[in-house]
Amino acid sequence: MTARQAQRYDTIDTLRGVAIVWMTVFHFCFDLNYFGWLKQNFYADPFWTWQRTAIVSLFLFCAGLGQAVAVEQSQSWTRFWKRWAQVAACALLVTIGSLFMFPKSFIYFGVLHGIALMLIVVRFTAGWGRWLWLAGALAIAAKPLAAWAHSQWPELGFLNTGPWNWLGLISRKPVTEDYVPLIPWLGAMWWGMATGQALLAQRQAWLQRSMPAAAAPLSWLGRWSLSWYMLHQPVLIGALMLASKLK
Numbered sequence: 001m002t003a004r005q006a007q008r009y010d011t012i013d014t015l016r017g018v019a020i021v022w023m024t025v026f027h028f029c030f031d032l033n034y035f036g037w038l039k040q041n042f043y044a045d046p047f048w049t050w051q052r053t054a055i056v057s058l059f060l061f062c063a064g065l066g067q068a069v070a071v072e073q074s075q076s077w078t079r080f081w082k083r084w085a086q087v088a089a090c091a092l093l094v095t096i097g098s099l100f101m102f103p104k105s106f107i108y109f110g111v112l113h114g115i116a117l118m119l120i121v122v123r124f125t126a127g128w129g130r131w132l133w134l135a136g137a138l139a140i141a142a143k144p145l146a147a148w149a150h151s152q153w154p155e156l157g158f159l160n161t162g163p164w165n166w167l168g169l170i171s172r173k174p175v176t177e178d179y180v181p182l183i184p185w186l187g188a189m190w191w192g193m194a195t196g197q198a199l200l201a202q203r204q205a206w207l208q209r210s211m212p213a214a215a216a217p218l219s220w221l222g223r224w225s226l227s228w229y230m231l232h233q234p235v236l237i238g239a240l241m242l243a244s245k246l247k
Helices: 010-034 046-072 077-101 111-124 131-152 154-160 182-202 204-208 213-223 225-246
Strands: none
Touching: 010 046, 010 204, 010 213, 010 225, 046 111, 046 182, 077 111, 077 225, 111 182, 131 154, 131 182, 182 204, 213 225
16 A cells, blocks of 8 residues: 555544544543443433434444545555454454443444444445435434334334344344444445545535644544543543542
8 A cells, every 4th residue: 555545534533533523522521321320220311311322323333434534545455354353352342342341232233342333344345436425314214114114014023123123223222331233334334435425526625624733632542443432431441440449
């Protein structure tokens, strides 16, 4: 891969950095609630549930943008699978860690698990071009359609069970701390890929523009998003555990 092909776009890194900061603040509030420093319902209060939806959507959209750039720069399959293995390994670590903290609601198909699967789907469908917009819309629309189908055909209840609910074609959310199935979230990554392809073909200058110096920390975070994702919760939880013992 040449220097030109390896070019990073600060605009994408900065957008991903925004998602990381938002996620970190959200998780810090969740941790404060877990340790009893706040009294909030993170599972039902729209103030929190809608934030979670927005944060996950932004992360997946940025992942789609990144895949558009990777394809445009002729990223090799070897490099793709190396990065994919890192995401998959981190997803496994999240599952193991959550088993200790939430044994009854551990994370078995959270955001990293979803990203690992969606990356494969999005990479293999990169050639769909404008059809990615329709594919994304159908993925999002499939969620309410699945709920309606369950009300019409109770025999679809098997889709709510563990071996199948990674698809997202459910009528009730499984008991887990983080759940990011294929439906509807694949739609966000497909739209990210479609947006990235459109910008690279018609508005590449938008991606190449220089970001303000004040945005440099966000760009840095965006380049190290997976590392930050894996480290921020152990640090936050450890700090709050220490604070709880000292108060």
